[in-house]
Amino acid sequence: MKFQLTDEQRALQDAVRSYLRDKFGQQQVRDLYENPGTDGVPADLWRAVGEQGWLAVLVPEEHDGIGLGLLDAAVIARAFGAGTVPGPWLGTLLVGEAVRLAGSDAQRKSLLPRLAAGELKGAVALLKNGSSPTPAGAPATASGGTLSGRLELVEYAGVADLLVVAAQDGLYLVDPAHATITTHEALDRTVRLNTVVLDNAPADRLENSTPVLHQELLDRAAVLVANDLVGIARKALSDTVEYDKTRVQFGKPVGSFQAIKHDLADIHLAVTMAEHAATYAAYAFDIDAPDKQLAASIAKAKAADTASTSTGAMIQYHGGIGYTWEHDSHFYLKRSKRLEYQYGDAAQHRERIAQLALDA
Amino acid sequence: MDLRFSKEDEDFRSEFRSWLDTNLPQDMRTLEWWRGKSDDEQFQIRREWEAKKAEAGFAGIQWPTEYGGRGGTPTMKAIYDEEMAKANAPRTVNPLGLAFLGPTVMAIGTDEQKRDIIKPLLHTEVIWCQGFSEPGAGSDLAALQMKAEPQGDHYVLNGQKIWTTNAMHGDKIFTMARTGPSEGSRHAGISMLLVDMHQPGVEARPLKQITGESEFGEVFFTDALCPTTEVLGGEGNGWMTAMLLLSFERGSSAIGQYTEFRHQWAEVADLARTLDRDGKKAAQDPVLRQRLADALIDLECLKYHSWHVLTQTSQGKDLGFEASMTKIMWSEAFRKVSDAYEAVLGTGFQVPDPQPGLSLGELTTMALWSRSCTIWGGSQQVQRSIVAERVLGLPR
Numbered sequence: 001m002k003f004q005l006t007d008e009q010r011a012l013q014d015a016v017r018s019y020l021r022d023k024f025g026q027q028q029v030r031d032l033y034e035n036p037g038t039d040g041v042p043a044d045l046w047r048a049v050g051e052q053g054w055l056a057v058l059v060p061e062e063h064d065g066i067g068l069g070l071l072d073a074a075v076i077a078r079a080f081g082a083g084t085v086p087g088p089w090l091g092t093l094l095v096g097e098a099v100r101l102a103g104s105d106a107q108r109k110s111l112l113p114r115l116a117a118g119e120l121k122g123a124v125a126l127l128k129n130g131s132s133p134t135p136a137g138a139p140a141t142a143s144g145g146t147l148s149g150r151l152e153l154v155e156y157a158g159v160a161d162l163l164v165v166a167a168q169d170g171l172y173l174v175d176p177a178h179a180t181i182t183t184h185e186a187l188d189r190t191v192r193l194n195t196v197v198l199d200n201a202p203a204d205r206l207e208n209s210t211p212v213l214h215q216e217l218l219d220r221a222a223v224l225v226a227n228d229l230v231g232i233a234r235k236a237l238s239d240t241v242e243y244d245k246t247r248v249q250f251g252k253p254v255g256s257f258q259a260i261k262h263d264l265a266d267i268h269l270a271v272t273m274a275e276h277a278a279t280y281a282a283y284a285f286d287i288d289a290p291d292k293q294l295a296a297s298i299a300k301a302k303a304a305d306t307a308s309t310s311t312g313a314m315i316q317y318h319g320g321i322g323y324t325w326e327h328d329s330h331f332y333l334k335r336s337k338r339l340e341y342q343y344g345d346a347a348q349h350r351e352r353i354a355q356l357a358l359d360a
Numbered sequence: 361m362d363l364r365f366s367k368e369d370e371d372f373r374s375e376f377r378s379w380l381d382t383n384l385p386q387d388m389r390t391l392e393w394w395r396g397k398s399d400d401e402q403f404q405i406r407r408e409w410e411a412k413k414a415e416a417g418f419a420g421i422q423w424p425t426e427y428g429g430r431g432g433t434p435t436m437k438a439i440y441d442e443e444m445a446k447a448n449a450p451r452t453v454n455p456l457g458l459a460f461l462g463p464t465v466m467a468i469g470t471d472e473q474k475r476d477i478i479k480p481l482l483h484t485e486v487i488w489c490q491g492f493s494e495p496g497a498g499s500d501l502a503a504l505q506m507k508a509e510p511q512g513d514h515y516v517l518n519g520q521k522i523w524t525t526n527a528m529h530g531d532k533i534f535t536m537a538r539t540g541p542s543e544g545s546r547h548a549g550i551s552m553l554l555v556d557m558h559q560p561g562v563e564a565r566p567l568k569q570i571t572g573e574s575e576f577g578e579v580f581f582t583d584a585l586c587p588t589t590e591v592l593g594g595e596g597n598g599w600m601t602a603m604l605l606l607s608f609e610r611g612s613s614a615i616g617q618y619t620e621f622r623h624q625w626a627e628v629a630d631l632a633r634t635l636d637r638d639g640k641k642a643a644q645d646p647v648l649r650q651r652l653a654d655a656l657i658d659l660e661c662l663k664y665h666s667w668h669v670l671t672q673t674s675q676g677k678d679l680g681f682e683a684s685m686t687k688i689m690w691s692e693a694f695r696k697v698s699d700a701y702e703a704v705l706g707t708g709f710q711v712p713d714p715q716p717g718l719s720l721g722e723l724t725t726m727a728l729w730s731r732s733c734t735i736w737g738g739s740q741q742v743q744r745s746i747v748a749e750r751v752l753g754l755p756r
Contacts, residue, residue, distance in 0.1 A: 001369075001435055001674065002362045003667035009361075071361065241752050256755040261748035262741065268752055269685055276664035277657075283361050298657050350653035351646070357656055358629050358643050 003280075009075050016079040019048060026328050029084050033189045033331070039159050040192035041087050041121070050118020055092055059100065063112035069286035070220060074227040074278065081231025081339075084331045086190035088121045088156035090224060095122025098164040098171050098217055104207035107173070111162070123160035123176075125151035125196060126218060126343075132351070133222055133344035135214040138166035146200040147172055157181050157194035165198070170209030171217070178202055188334040219296040220285060222343040226278045226296075226303035229339050233271045233303070233310040236332045240264065240314045247319075260317055267310050274299070274306040294356045301349035304340040311336040363667065365435060372432065373439045379416055380447045384409075389448040391722050399574070403529050406450040411484045419482045420462065427466060427478045434611060434673040438666070441616030445623070456525060457481045457488035461534050463608040464601065468593050473554075489557065491521040491535025491579060492602070498523075499742050501536075502546040502599070506581065508537035508553060513588050515539060515553060517561065517581040523736065527564040527577030530557045536598050539591075550598030552605075554590040561585060571728045609737075610683035611673045613666040614690040621690075621697050622659055624726060628652065628701045631723075635704065635715065642704050651703055655696040662693045681750035684743040691733040691740065698727035 005013065024045050032040065049055055057072045059065020066072075073093060080089065096115040099107055114120045129152045131137025140149035147167055157163060158181050163174040178201035186193045241264060244255030254260055281299035284292035311333040315322040322329040344352070365373070387393045388409075394402060413419060414428075421437045423429020430436070443449075452458055458481070465477050480486040497503040506519025517537055524533070533555050540549035557564065561584030566574035593601030629652060632643035642648055669686060672679055679686075701723055708714025712721040734740045748754045 001365055001667060001670050003664065003671045004361065006361060241754065245754060253755045255748075258741075258745065261752075261754045262744040264752060264754065265744040265747035268747060269688055272685065273658070273661035273665065273689065276668060277661050280664050283363075287363075295660075298660050301653075302657050302661060347650060350650050350657070353653035353656055354643075354649035358632065358649060358652060 003276075005071075005075065005279075009072060012072060013075045013079060015052065016054070016076055017082075019052065020079065020083040020085065023048065024083065024085065026084075026331070029086070029190060029328075029331055032086055033325075036185065036189050040156065040190070041159055045085070046087055046118060046121075049087065049089055053116075054089065055096070055118050056116035058093060059096055059112045059116040063100075063108060063116065065112065065116040069282070070223060071279065071282040071286055073224060074282035077224045077227040078231035078278070081228035081335070082235040084190050084232070084335050088123060088159060090221075090228075091124055091156050091160065092118070092120070092122040093224070094124045094217065094221055095120075095162055095164045097220055098124070098206060099173075101216060102171050102206035102209040102213045107204070107206065115162075120161040121156065121159050122162050122164065123154050123157040123194075124164045124221075125154045125157070126164075126166045126221065129153060130341075132348045133218045135166065135168075135211050135218075138168055138214075140165045140167040140172070140198060142167035142169055142172065142203070142205075143200070145203065145205075147174060147198045147203040148200055149198050151196040151198065153184070153193050154196050155194075156192050157196045158183055158192055163196070164206075165203065166214065167203075169205075170211075171206040171214055172203040172209075173206060174198065174201055174203045186338075188331075188338045190331070190335060191338060215293075218343060219293060222300040222349070223278070223281045223285065223296050225339050225342050226274075226281060226299040229303035229307040229336060230271065230274045230278045232332050232336050232339075233267075233274060233307040236307075236310040236314040236329075236336075237264065237267050237271055239328070240310075240317050244317055254317070263313060264317070267306075267313055270302075270306040271310060274302045277302045294353060297344070297349040297352045297356070300344055301346040301353070304346040304349075307336040308340055365439065369433070369435050369439060372436050373443060376418055376440060376443050377447075379413075379418060380443065380449065383412065383416070384447055384449055388450075399528075403453060403526075407453045407484045407487070409450050410453055414483045420458070420478075423462065423466070423478075423482075427462075427474065428482050434613070435670055438613045438615045438670055441613075442619050445616045445619035448623075453484055453487055453526065453529070454481055456490040456534075457486075459609055459612075460490065460605045461488050464592065464605040467604065468601065472589075473592065477554075486531045487526060487529050489524050489526055489530035489533040489579070491524060491533045491555075493523045494520060495522055499739055501602070502550075504536055504538070504550070506535070506537040508539045508551065508586065510539065510588060515551075515586045515588060517553070517555065517584040517586060519581050521579045521581075522567075523576050524564070524579050525576045527579055528566050528574065530564065530579075533557055533562075533579065534592065536602060539595055539598075547599035549596060550602075551595045552592040552598045552601040553586045554592055555581075555584065555586045559584060569728075570731070571725045573725070610679050610681075611669075612683070612686065613669040613673070614662055614686050615666040615670070617690040617694070618659060618663045618666055621662075621694050624701075624723070625652070625656060625659060625697050627723060628697065628704055631701070631718075631720075632704045634718070635708070637706070648700075648704055651700045655693070655700045658689070658693040658696050662689050665689055681746050684738070684746040685751070687737065688740060688743050688747070691730070694730045694733055698730040701727050 054076050056065040057068045061067040099111050127137040128139045139151045140147045160176050165172050165174050180197040182195045184193045247254050277299040281295040284295040315329045321327050420429030421432045421440045425431040465473050494504050508515035508517045539551040542549050561582050563580045564577050566577045635642040637645050702709050
């Protein structure tokens, strides 16, 4: 019984964290906040993501990847959450997963090596806004080898070389050149959000696409987002604890007041539970555990609720300074808000838990 | 990451399970079998069954063999807890002795104490109570007032203890009393005494709980006697001894609690599928579905946390004050399951038979019992302060 990361996974975690500490810290995040007009893909960061193999973790070795598991990707996602890291890492990884899971041999052979190396940037549109995380939430309609539909809030579609779009009968590859893409002003400025309009756009169906694999992709996305959220939640908590140890009011550090310390203790418990859940869910996919769907929903629901609480507490327990643009608190709050609702919100995942455990 | 148990651990599981198959009759695993038996009868049956289990070598799983234990690993203890919960086996009659007294005696007891206490405890020949809380010393244990004055080769005890589990069945009590002056520190002058409860100066009275049962009580000491040799950890060292004693619970995983509460969740789910609500089943009510799912989330997180605890203790790491987190997690998960049960029943919570064919007394008792678990052994508020100060490092 070993419920802990392997030495290799810890080394990966250290590598991501130390890269971010040395090369992409909060000042670089702040630069993105001050310059919303850029493409949101810092060039050095993206090069490093490709070179370090952080896009190759889930790509099989036969396609020039590293052939690791979802837990390894989750380690990266969690560190990226803690660092509020921008860029199309998740979208590219998920395009790779779609191709790996549902693509034909030819599709895998031609795309996976380039996705793994970071030569291609990817974006995915799997759900309509607010949809429960099932294939029924697909945002596009397929007809005669083309797709149509208005795909809202697609992350980094504007810089993508390749889109994976879900339609009622499965997953499709779409060249963004065939789409009309507009850009939104996003609350979280470490992301770029686009609306993608497809009007009978030519599309290649991922040949082995099935509802089961489609669901698998949605679950894997939810697990990675859950890991990003627990990274945010932990960082928001630890920054707040450190601040409240030294911020003095009424002649004492505010962290000595029970109204604050008990709440922070509760958040520490919730974050710990969410970390366990996000870790197990990723591993459950790696060992194809019978409860992997349940685990994915538990992880996403717990992580979303916890990150919401923790990032909210970060602002509250920093007092007025936490509400200012100059403070980092809002980076965490806004990233959390983006991800809490993505690939199913907490209530939708609890409903799915009820379907899996109560209706069975 | 590897969630499998070793072959040795799985062999132990099979061995214990097959012993249970033979020695715990199916009807004894049901509530009907216990219903109608008096408190005393139930206790006696549990006591005899536990002695039989000890005789077969399934007691003191982690205790060294030289003390009559099994010499097993933390993982084996977790497997034991899980199998006991799965089989709905009778609860131990010596919970405080097993969790606290035994390990403390093994660590700091005299040779005589080791010989006289450990084996009889494992074999339920002696039922041990814990005498810590007093009417004026609950969460604030150092406020305790019970006096033990040395007179010749005895202490003479006067005072009162309260919330004493198994008070009405206890043979002996390990209890904290003031044997000397405080000398400026409330923690000074306290000793841990091992007192015979079968003597004229000791009177136990039952306390009726909100469940209607009397699983705990009060113990009054009026010129009760305790030989001066019956001090654990040395005279005046009672506070240190108590801190050591309480630390032994820290390594526990909550896998037994998880197994038990998860089973209760399944019973509540069954109930939700049975009861009608707004022309459908309660299990189809969207709000109840959210509540049941929420309880299940925290239960599963408790399981993952237990794996984490096991991983750490198996590698010889001391969890220290993180143990407070385990306590908060399991007791609150239990409350969530109980609250969901209450919500599923709704107005029917008032009676044990809200619908013909249903008999819910036991689940309702558990729902009420869950309210004690966030108080005893360090209230939720005390535990939160420990987590905040000792784990997160926030100032006192």
